[in-house]
Amino acid sequence: MELLTIVPVAGLISIASALYLFYYVSRQDSGTKKMQEISAAIKEGATAYLKRQNITLAIFVAVVAVILGIFFNFHMALAYIFGSLCTTLASYFGMIAAIKANVRASNAARKGLNQALPVAFYGGAVMGLSIVGIALLGVSLLYYIYGPENLDIILGFSFGASALALFAKAGGGIYTKTADISADLVGKVEIGIPEDDPRNPAVIADNVGDNVGDVAGMGADLIDSYIAGTIAAMIIGKAWADTLMGSNEITATTYIILVILPLLIKATGIFASVLGMLFVRTRKRGNPGAALNRGTFATCIIFAVLTFVVIHFSGIGDYGLGIFLATLAGLIAGMIIGLTTDYFTSIDRPPVLKTAEAAKTGAATNILSGFSYGVVSIVPPVVGIVAATLASWYLAATYGVDPVYGVAIGAVGMLATLGMVISADAYGPIADNAKGIAEQSGLGKEVIAVTDRLDAAGNTAKAISKGFAIGAAALQVLALFAAYAVVVGITAVDLMKPRVIAGVFIGAMVPPLLSALLILAVGSNAFKMIEEVRRQFREIPGLMEGKTKPDYAKVVDMATRGALKELLLPCILAIVSPLAVGFLLGKEALGGFLAGSIVTGIIFGLFMANSGGAWDNAKKYIEAGSFGGEGSDAHKAAVIGDTVGDPFKDTAGPSLNTMITVMALVASVFAPLIATYALFP
């Protein structure tokens, strides 16, 4: 059992590194008084939002915990609460670090790019390291307490983490786009003041949104996949190890290794992430994008080497190579998906260029073009997911490893370097906010130019890490699907059966429906908020002249209330629909439901994220001076496209990953009840 100790050790190292980086960021100078004021307002708004979100979340968690306690047991309920608590704490801590890093990176930009980069990056790394550290620590703790016989308790922990993810991703997503759209529509379009202008009552809400939606939400979303993928692989590993034990093919030690291997691989991923981060620093001339990528690649290589060593010495013999190759297949597929997806949203590639050009003939053609390229962009990741699934399956099978376990390990491999991925990803909104703060506090053109370069690097890093996230979510949820089958005790999900086809249809319907509900929520919230912003401009005397301050807090509060209210229906749908299908149509139909939801969840998630990215960059391309530049008709058309894309890429698209994970977890957690009480067996 000694090998297992590297897991909590990795968790602790990760948390310790996060604490050190938090200290490092806090120590930096937080700039002028005006900058500190803005930062304080952002912090206040973000804390207010999170406080309210966490109260609502607490009620939600309490209700679900009671249900789990009644239908299962006290331990399950406790693990659920523990899961949501751990991830909430980590993501709160990460967000505070990000807010600190915003203003400090902005201030460091006054000294130059080389000074600003580490502040922004390590600010993001606090989130990355603390969240994977606490997740791994939590899972290993539960494993120590309950042992391999009670993996369902860890499933409860994962379910708890997913509750936070759902709230943070969907709620934060509604919040951030409500604020963004209102700020832009009234400020830029109607009144004609620049973006991030402090006179705009919605500007603080917009900045808050970047932190609660992009930083906290994104971290919560990925950690959800991270934990779920680990426990799914453990469940599948145990099922396979049980068969091997049954036929006396392995020893008791090997048995345990097969169960905890997913944890071990995740632990090596943490070591690799911490080491890989050192590579972000070692650059001579300031190319922040290259520095970030170097960090990502270094992490992957270190991870591959470490994993090989760990598996080699774990004593599982011939199975080792199959498992290692499956891990590698997942890792490589993740990178390829990231790089190819980047093509469709890069500012210098045909999809974005053509979308920008289409703005010449108006908003409609711009929108049709961005929509279409977004849809076409699903091809490389879908092919990548298919290739990763087939490769890890056959590589595993070649060496006698259970192929389903191979796929699950592929997913583990893809997400193992998550510490680094989240760090690079969280860097993006920090750089974005640093730029915003530089503009609002009037730091001058040169400083803004530095923050611009920081910001641009964030976009590339984000594209690659997004690829990882999507690929990993897909593979991981396929592993969850297989884990569900193990838990519920079915060996086939046959599409020739009408209830399975019915399940597939209903499951496929849910993700698009959820995305539509989220977009409608943004629309109806923004509608109310626009009225409030207009009212403040109309009624507060001296606001336009910059003599008085707008009532930021009121707008922040409206965005908060609205987002949490609108969150209810999607959350209920994500939890109730799999249960309804399971209890009414049976366990095999629920398998079909999960498969259907995975497929459309991934397709809608990808196309919405990438269409949004294409419209966003097409607008930026025009703003850089092409097709008439800023203020031209083409620019106006592109702004419309970008606004359509906002809730696509920042609310609906990224929420779908979480939704499909939540639904798969609901199915797995409630599997024993469904197996017993379903209307149809």
Place this chain on the structure above:
Amino acid sequence: MELLTIVPVAGLISIASALYLFYYVSRQDSGTKKMQEISAAIKEGATAYLKRQNITLAIFVAVVAVILGIFFNFHMALAYIFGSLCTTLASYFGMIAAIKANVRASNAARKGLNQALPVAFYGGAVMGLSIVGIALLGVSLLYYIYGPENLDIILGFSFGASALALFAKAGGGIYTKTADISADLVGKVEIGIPEDDPRNPAVIADNVGDNVGDVAGMGADLIDSYIAGTIAAMIIGKAWADTLMGSNEITATTYIILVILPLLIKATGIFASVLGMLFVRTRKRGNPGAALNRGTFATCIIFAVLTFVVIHFSGIGDYGLGIFLATLAGLIAGMIIGLTTDYFTSIDRPPVLKTAEAAKTGAATNILSGFSYGVVSIVPPVVGIVAATLASWYLAATYGVDPVYGVAIGAVGMLATLGMVISADAYGPIADNAKGIAEQSGLGKEVIAVTDRLDAAGNTAKAISKGFAIGAAALQVLALFAAYAVVVGITAVDLMKPRVIAGVFIGAMVPPLLSALLILAVGSNAFKMIEEVRRQFREIPGLMEGKTKPDYAKVVDMATRGALKELLLPCILAIVSPLAVGFLLGKEALGGFLAGSIVTGIIFGLFMANSGGAWDNAKKYIEAGSFGGEGSDAHKAAVIGDTVGDPFKDTAGPSLNTMITVMALVASVFAPLIATYALFP
């Protein structure tokens, strides 16, 4: 065998009725000289398009026929050619009738609504009756020649019909929207002349588009489902009858009845359609919408009664009730789907009203709203499809009928009244064109008001018939999926197998990809055509003053060439992708591919069609005077939404039905080869 004779008799009656109605429409007065001129130009353009389309189609059909001849046999190749020839002839004939009816309905509108309605409706009925008649005649002829042992030959016939459908729907769809967008963007937006203004060089192309896209394309699309659903049910029926014969449970006569029952049900549907059309006439005061609906409902009731009688006297005993109830389940589900879908695109319902209201805050919010409601609108049809599948399955099973046969029969029931459905559907573009001709020939406000009422009735009829079409396509393609399994000899398509999941993912990717390619095709074509329309306005002297005529023919020709060129890639994709999956990943993976494509095909098809409908009606609602009416900012925003919706609802959305049918047919036709030569068994 005598019972089978009612099938060709029904086909002949249908064709005879179509000929009579063609004679009736032709006999009507075709109006003023100017009207005749316009009509001649439309006819010329449409014939030019169809001629070129049919030449391209002939080459395509010849190539595929040679392939079929080499890999299968001479008979298969011949049936394929025969299938494409029959449907091409029928849809050409129907389109000529529609063009004749356009101008004559417009002229009849000068006398009043009661005079115009029968002209427009019977003009559409020529398409409806000729196409179902010739289809049923063709299928029964092949059955007479080849007998129940060679149903694969009829599959070849169906495959041939689907080739036309693919060309007519996708090619016609690209054509019509290229012309529409160019005419609107240059004419209405840039130059500021009214819609349908004869000075616009693209106006004839636009009118032509209504006929080739909406009339000919739609007819071809539905007939494709009609034939494919029939042959799928026959194949499944035969497989079941074979088992029953094997265990001596039925006589040779019953055996034959079970195989030909789908044909018999379709025949009763034709009788019901011909009789139901008489009800369209019998109205006192002119409410054309109610008259059309009365016709549809009457057809359904007559069909139900006739089917009961036919099944009762067919001598299949106890199975009869199960089969009848399955038919009824399909019919009722089709109606419910139609009525509920109508809710999301009706001009007086919340989805459209809110989408119109969202235009107040700009095009972006209008687009987000229409998009979201379009996505939400998938819920009733998906639930309807699921209910129909489960109901027909269990009703059949209750009476000892093979449940898969039950689902197939449900699909047959849903589409049996297609003669009436197409007639009501083709009425829509005829009324639309009649209105256009009235405007272009300056018939005055009163006449235009009459044509407006004709047009509005067409929209309601279209919504209901569209519901039928979507539900039927879904159920029918599920039946094809089952038929594929029968042909290829698999009894399960297990989602727990990685190659099946891979197939599902790839299959699910194809319909969205196809829709994106079609939209991009419209975009790039419209881009070129806009330049040409602008050039004509710029270079032809006296055009704006109405002294000289624009070069209509050049624009028509450009639209034609462009549409056919862009058609190639989607067609190849639809044919090659199932073959690639089948030969590389095996027959079970291809089953997964089909299931995946059906699910996303239906979801994307529905949401695109209904989003487009919602935007269109939101614009019309504003034009009727709300939120500032025509020319207001809200109206401009709604026009952008409507333009985005054009290729959604008239190109990509409706093409997807055809695409998934074609892919399922490709799989079924090539099933024997795939079973033998696949890389993985």
